[in-house]
Amino acid sequence: MIVIHGKSKADAKVNGTLSFYRRDVFEPLMEHRDDPQAEFERFTAARDTSITELDELHRIAAEKAGEEAAGVFDIQKMMIEDGDFSDLVEGIIRSQQCSAEFAVKCASKTFSDLLRFSGSDYMSQRSEDIFFISDRLIRKLAGVEKRLGHYDKDVIVCADTLSSSDILLMQSPFIVAICVKRDVEMSHCALLAHGLGIPLISDLGDKLDRHFEGMQATADCTTGMLIIEN
DSSP: EEEEOOOOOOOEEEEEEEEEOOOOOOOOOOOOSHHHHHHHHHHHHHHHHHHHHHHHHHHHHHHOHHHHHEEEEEHHHHHHHHHHHHHHHHHHHHHHHHOHHHHHHHHHHHHHHHHHHSSSSHHHHHHHHHHHHHHHHHHHHTOOOOOOOOOSEEEEESOOOOOHHHHHHHTTEEEEEEEESOTTTTTTHHHHHHHHHHEEEEGGGGGSSSGGOOOEEEEEEETTEEEEEO
């Protein structure tokens, strides 16, 4: 038996098979494009569609978990709408004559680094939101949607971290709990999971390893312990 200690505020103790969420991260490469204007127009179309989607995600989250939990979608919307972000994407597209996907990747890294090293805990936490909006924009540009796996038995979903959008996708009755490596106890993600009635344990660290995939476990959220049978 392996016991990993984390943090949880849920009052639940559930059993299931460990299933690790595999985020298919897109890493756009530098590719020359002859028409920077067309690339920037692709970006603005993806941005506008993403804004509409975030409004809908806010509506759904507010209905299911309340306005406080839904607030993360307003934050991400403001980031996508930020004029400095759009200007930086356009500048990269035009100066490097690259794809919109690559420009979003570069601009997001610049903004994320600025927030991460700002000296503010709040702003540092927002650096992760930059990653999530970058992922959304790049997927939109590439025409690839994100989906969770299909489950036909009780599972405890494990991940390094999860976005609020990921949490909203977790509507399967077979997802009995969520376990994440990072400390998200005070995040919108945790608020949303709570509002949806999904027990969550966070801050489990690197001991939560992928080689536990498929093992049976108990998520004791009353103590913040993940107990793995081996």
